[in-house]
Amino acid sequence: MAPVATPFFFYLLSGIMLIGGILVITRKNPVHSALALIVTLLAQASIYLMLYAPFVAGVQIILYAGGIMVLFLFVIMLVSIDRSMRERQFNSQWIPGIIAATALGGLFMAVFTKGNDIFPEHALPMVENDNTQQIAMKLYGQYMFAFEIASLLLLVAIIGAVVMAKKRI
Amino acid sequence: MTDQHSSLSNLDLETPEKPFLDANELVINMGPQHPATHGVLRVILRLDGEKVLGLECVIGYLHRGVEKIGEHRTYTMFNPYVDRMDYVAAVSNGLGYCETVEKLLNVEAPPRAQHVRVILTELNRIASHQLWLGTHALDIGAITPLFYTFRDREEILKIYEKYCGARLTTHAFRIGGLQYETYTGFEKEVKNFLDFFRPKIDEYEELLTTNRIWVERTKNVGTISAQDCIALGVTGPVLRASGVKWDLRKAQPYANYKNFDFEIPIGQNGDTYDRYLVRMAEMRQSVRIIEQAVGALPEGPIMAKVPKVMKPAAGEVYHSIEAPKGELGYFIVSDGSTQPYRVRVRPPSFVNLQALDVMCRGQLVADVIAVIGTLDIVLGEVDR
Amino acid sequence: MESMLHITTLHYLVLGAALFLLGVIGVLTRRNVVIVLMSIELILNAVNLNLVAFSRMWGGLHGQVFAIFVITDAAAEAAVGLGILIAFFRNKETVNIDEVNLLKW
């Protein structure tokens, strides 16, 4: 199924994403931030669909919105946020931070304007129908080693998280 | 155990609010308006996460001063008041009171009255256990047994209603015997009930006894040792589930229990599951007793000779019976007048409730509900 | 206007860059560790967006496979990060990142 009304959806979704992103970094209440982030992630999943990447979109919804963000919300509810909400929200180095970010933004702008014509005019054709199968072939063929390393990383992360969070082991 | 109790008395209820995770202790309040506390019991729980460190019961929300009322009523007039203590086992309460006063008066109820008393009291034991089973299962999440037990309890209440006109607070017995002769067809109806009820116990057991979830929820939950039981004065099925073969019907036979052949079911582990099994077995034993009593119901008078105005000689008497919930004792001091000088009740629920703390320590919050259920308390009796 | 309506790879890249910047600003300026971690998630997502956009551009799937790896990585990072946060909160009763100064005596 070819994407319909691409420009409309692109601008709609990118608007949602940017507003969500801004809300994430400006809200006082971490729960609101987390919810804004979830909206951003879901919009991004839709953008993946527009980019012929349905599997990545599905993984994004399941893992990010359904998994990681629930973890975030859990932790926010466990740590008491009342005190931190009454305190100063931005740290003392916010001016250098903003300057550094602006510089980075300038760099991006420069790269994009200078390198505008290195991208091909039209995207190369891509079959969507067996996207999942193709990704599976890649993951279990070419990227087998990386895949195993990733699983090892997850194992380490699980153990690390348990060790960190458990009161008494 | 003593230091356990002293630590409980130091329970600091004024703990300032701490962050959720950091707090080693969390004090929460359960009740008095909580669906699982069987009335107006208030439990203050000291928690570490979900683990119970200790708890304190706050009682008295249903206090009506039954004992004090007794000092201002004649012996006959006080009789209906005792029904209002353990209102799900009103007949047992009445039996205990009547027998105590009879002991004080030195009269004995005639054999026929004794037989009818045994029948009605054992029916009452079944009714009380049924109510316990239904609400206990409901607390643990099984809703169906409640309706089954209420359906079957209804048959017992019908017998009561036909016998004395009341269903719950029956006031079935009088000092010295019975007021009413049994109605026509009483024996047949009781027999019918027994035939009806025997398969029903199997039905309850089928729903619960081997149910994995039920076993997991009740095994090793609220365990209490025999020593602790005795030290705390716990009686009744709770004591018997811990392995102590103590039943006043056998140990100090009253009424004419010594004429009947029955067994005292006991458990081994003293956990909630054993208490459940013991009570189920007790229902079967009650059926056995009633069967014998109905089969050998003697003819004769139903009332002993008691004076219209009772003036027992000055003195004191303690008499206790095996109520469905444990030892129900009455201590009456007479000063020779028409009114008792002092009435004191030893309510099984009140004494058994003391064990709640011991049974709940180290368990989870969800278990507290199971344990309150398994103790089978009636707040009317705890608070009196 | 024409270039606005014809969505090319560059559009996605600009969006990704904007998200990345938002994430960087969040990481550099906020005090609350939870929000800093969320900003890191924003950054990782911006990277993912670029990867998938490039994957679309070249018609291959390597970018998408890499995006999946990045998501895995993000999950691991979030789990460990939040674990550290809880341990930290338990000790200092704060979630402010500029109070993590145990090494700076």
Place this chain on the structure above:
Amino acid sequence: MGQILDYIKSYLSSSQTPGAAGNMFWVLVYILLVFAGLSVAVIAMNWLERKILAHMQVRLGPMRVGPHGLMQPIADAIKLLLKEDIMPAEADGLIFWVAPFVVVLAAFTTFVVVPFGPTHAITDMNIGILFMLGVSSLSVLGIVMAGWASNSHYPLIGALRSSAQMVSYEVAMGLAVVSAILMTSLNAEGTGTLSMIGIVQAQLAQGEWFIFKFFPLGLIAFFIFAVAMVAETNRAPFDLAEAESELTAGFHTEYSGFRWSLFFLAEYSAMIAVSSIAVTLWLGGWLRPFPNFLNNSTWDLVFSLFPGVTFLLFAAMCFYNALRMPKHPLFRVQTIGLAGFGVVLGLIGLVLFIPAVSVRIQDIFWFSAKVAGFMYLYIWYRGTFPRYRFDQLMRMGWKVLLPMGLGVLILTASVALLQQKLWHQ
């Protein structure tokens, strides 16, 4: 004009779902149909649950509103809509307001890919099952939001419990699903599919439902899913989040009126959604019994009669009960109402006998019948089981179902590999 007509007609001759064919008109029609059908199903489920549970518990259940309480759900709905919508003073307004909608959206969106028949689905996605699991996992967010925004202890604990529970059981559920998906790849090309329609077609092509595949591996996977889906929907015996005796009502304690009814709607549609997954993955989806074995035209005819006969049976039940109604003037309205309901059901049944209709309706009928079986199971569980304790629930999820799921997955993969090897020799 004719073009539009053709556009609308095109679906009837198409072998694709309207969404996959890009037919927006029919997509819209299907969305409306699914939405309406789901609402009716939830209403019916509400009545059936109360009735069936009541009869299990030697009660009658609702009897007053309409004959045999048939109008009770409607009365309840009106009551809920008219109730005051209370928001706690200290609640987080926006999140409190949004949370029920998130839950409902998550529950309803899953139905986009549910295949009621080879062409009866809103759309057929390449990542169908992944989409379904993903979107249904979003309802956790709504629950957490509701619990947190209520700013009260019981809802917060309830929300934490139910979200922990849902996240844990999703793992076991995913493993069971993967082992079923693995079975779809047992064809000559060796490629499986995640598409819901593709999964059912794979079962048709392989000639057996996946529950019987590699006996008992398919059955075990199905069992894992069947347990996990009860936990996933927070129903008895895993209804700790709503344990009345412990937490009053869990995450929706502070909700009332319309918004509470949204949670109710979401719970029941989530139940239907997960049952649909189970039916699609293991019980052959829309396939009628023995589609390969009894496949001559006589059997086709016999099985096509089932929908109509079922409705006629319902109608007969209505008439029988109308006859049993007390013959008292006060009951006249109820008797007529019940008989009228029977007439409506009977008419529907008769319409379903028309070949053109029954051919199209058949798939939907078989699918719904299988889902209805699961719905009955849900009610049955509620009537029979006590409630698990939280630590037992977690232990069951992580220490029983998860290893079991892993084992089944590995075994399925090995057996499938072996079969593939034999195939190529």
